Amino acid sequence: GQQLNQSPQSMFIQEGEDVSMNCTSSSIFNTWLWYKQEPGEGPVLLIALYKAGELTSNGRLTAQFGITRKDSFLNISASIPSDVGIYFCAGPNSGGSNYKLTFGKGTLLTVNP
C-alpha cells in the first residue's frame, strides 16, 4: 500500500528557532494534509494542500505541495513552547476513496523555552 515517510522522526529546538519537516512518498498524492497531535488529544488539521506547487500559510505555519506530487514540507517560524506535539502528514489513498487517509509516523517536536 501507499506509505508516507516523515523526517526527521524527532526534533529538539530552542524557542524562537524556525523548524522544517518533510514528508515523502513513492507514489503520487493529490492532496496533502498536515495535522498536529498534542498529548491525550486527537490530531487537529493545520493545513490542507490540493494543488501541486501550492504554498499555503496558517499563521506561523507554511506548507508546500511538491511539484512532483510525491512530497510536502511544513515550516514553523519563530517556534514557541505550545508548538510542542507530533506533526503528521497525511493524504487520501489512491483509488478514489478520499476519506481513507494514509498517515506518516509523525515528527515529534520539542521546544525548549
Place this chain on the structure above:
Amino acid sequence: GAGVSQSPSNKVTEKGKDVELRCDPISGHTALYWYRQSLGQGLEFLIYFQGNSAPDKSGLPSDRFSAERTGGSVSTLTIQRTQQEDSAVYLCASSPVAGSDTQYFGPGTRLTVL
C-alpha cells in the same frame, strides 16, 4: 460547538475479554471514521460510515473487530476476545460531508490489554 467525544478515555481489560468503545460525532456530521494509533505509529484507517450506505470495513484487521452506527449518529467499535496486540489508541473522526479528507478527530480511547 462541541467536538467529537469518545468514551471511555482509558480502558484496561484482560486478554480474551470483549470491549466496546463509543464515539459521539459532531452534530450534523454525516460521515464517521475509526482509526487505530499504535505506539509511535501513525494512524491506521479502520472503518468509514456515511449515512445509510454500507460501511467501508476494509481497514478492520480481523473479524474480532466490528462497528455499528445507530441512527446516523453515535458509533460503537467492538473488539471481541481482545489480544495484547490490540492495545492502542482508538480515534474516531467525523466530517460534515461524505468522503471528506477534512476530518475532525476526537481525543481517542486508550485501550490496554493485559
